[in-house]
Amino acid sequence: MTAPIIQMRGVAKHFGSAIVLNSLDWEIRQGQVVGLLGRNGAGKSTLMECLLGLRETDAGSVRLFGEDVSALSDATRARMGYVPQKSNLFEWMTPVQMLDYFKAMYPRWNTVKVEALLERWGFNALLLNKPIGRLSGGEQQRLSIIRALAHDPELLVLDEPASSLDPAGRRSFLAELVDGVIERGTTVLFSTHILTDLERVALDVAFLKDGRIALQGQLDDLLEGARNVTGGTRAEPVSLEDLFIEVTK
Numbered sequence: 709m710t711a712p713i714i715q716m717r718g719v720a721k722h723f724g725s726a727i728v729l730n731s732l733d734w735e736i737r738q739g740q741v742v743g744l745l746g747r748n749g750a751g752k753s754t755l756m757e758c759l760l761g762l763r764e765t766d767a768g769s770v771r772l773f774g775e776d777v778s779a780l781s782d783a784t785r786a787r788m789g790y791v792p793q794k795s796n797l798f799e800w801m802t803p804v805q806m807l808d809y810f811k812a813m814y815p816r817w818n819t820v821k822v823e824a825l826l827e828r829w830g831f832n833a834l835l836l837n838k839p840i841g842r843l844s845g846g847e848q849q850r851l852s853i854i855r856a857l858a859h860d861p862e863l864l865v866l867d868e869p870a871s872s873l874d875p876a877g878r879r880s881f882l883a884e885l886v887d888g889v890i891e892r893g894t895t896v897l898f899s900t901h902i903l904t905d906l907e908r909v910a911l912d913v914a915f916l917k918d919g920r921i922a923l924q925g926q927l928d929d930l931l932e933g934a935r936n937v938t939g940g941t942r943a944e945p946v947s948l949e950d951l952f953i954e955v956t957k
Contacts, residue, residue, distance in 0.1 A: 710738050711774060712735040712737050713895045714736040714770075715772075716733060716759060717769045717770075718731050718733065719734075719758060719765050719767070719770060720767035721758055721763070721766050728751040728754050728919060730918060730920055731768070732920050732921065733920075733921070734924075736897060737895075739895055740912055741890055741912065742896065742897050742898065743909070743910030743914070744897060745914070745916070745952055746916035746917060747917075747956050750917060752867070756865055756897070759897075761778060761780060772788070773787060773863075786813070786814050788861050788862070788864075789861030789863070789864045790864075791852050791853055791864075791866045792852070793867040793868040793871065799841030800841065801839070802836065802837050802838060803826075803837075803838075803840060806840060807855065807858070810858065811858075814859035815859075816859045817859050818858055821860070822854060826854065831850075831851075845872040846873050849872040849873055849877075850877065857888070861894065862894060863894070863897075864896045865896075866897065866898045866899065867899050869881065869900070870905060882909060885909055890909065898910055903952065906948070907927070910927060911926060911927060912926055912927065913948070915955045915956060934951050
């Protein structure tokens, strides 16, 4: 069995008296596509920030590609892509300036992919030369996604990546995620409240509750297992929404 891409052991994080992560253990292996689910305020964004080294933990260890997250090499950082829930783009730059800035940081920057996505997602000359801070929320979200995909990362972490996109934008993003990312064998961690989106892309799901991973497994197996628990008496198959409500209640 291959070594895990993400390995968390005994990770704890609290804000004041609020315990967000509670001695959490978790692994994600190469090529897994995992949907992370949890109630509002469960700590999904905090978990993602801790596993990427963007937020310091109070206890425990986090390793990415076998390296301690607090001392990642530049080469390992270049293997990762991240789309945060809230845009963290340089608002004073134009999209052209920002993409050129990041291009210099990534040896595997895929210019052909970037140009194709910019065209597909409606970035004309006017938008490309407009300060990012003056773009709409959806335009900033699409730009953040392009930045994360541009260097063909081996690990892609997505925190509510489609929250600011309209239905057409979500459909186009999910198509790119499946056809251009997952098909390459990229390891993906995907958090969303839109369960239908997760069902389209995730093979595995993990439920965060009370600061720990309460349940994880292949989506089809978990749904079948939940149906068997009911004795198979339900008129309708168990849905992901049913499972979410049951696990996180």
